[in-house]
Amino acid sequence: MSKLGCECGYVIRDNTDDLPHKASFIPDKLDYQMLDEIKTRIENYKEKLNLGEKVYDDYLFDLISTVDLKFRKDIYECINCGRLWLQTASGNFISYLSETGKYEAILDVDN
Numbered sequence: 001m002s003k004l005g006c007e008c009g010y011v012i013r014d015n016t017d018d019l020p021h022k023a024s025f026i027p028d029k030l031d032y033q034m035l036d037e038i039k040t041r042i043e044n045y046k047e048k049l050n051l052g053e054k055v056y057d058d059y060l061f062d063l064i065s066t067v068d069l070k071f072r073k074d075i076y077e078c079i080n081c082g083r084l085w086l087q088t089a090s091g092n093f094i095s096y097l098s099e100t101g102k103y104e105a106i107l108d109v110d111n
């Protein structure tokens with residue numbers, strides 16, 4: 001997602017890293033599927049090595065560091081009204097209105 005129009009009229013943008021109003025989550029029902037995927041990728045890596053195949057230096061890191069992309073969902077907090085936007089299984093977003101009606105920076109680890 002590069003931008004999301006909030007119900008309040010604010011446009012939530014996602015065009016850089018380290019956004020304080022963005023986080024990701026892994027649905028609980030996908031936890032073990034993700035771990036199985038990591039295990040499979042490691043086993044495939046070991047098999048390549050056992051077969052004597054050459055891999056580039058960061059090959060294993062690239063394999064593992066991208067696993068979550070397949071499973072994670074995004075969540076945004078509107079900095080104007082505090083509404084949370086959660087990504088659904090289908091990839092769309094649905095919102096939940098904050099009870100305070102304001103931005104609480106709940107996704108900001110420096111908060």
Ligand SMILES: [Zn+2]
Pocket residue numbers: 006007008009010078079080081082083
């Ligand atoms: Zn908003």
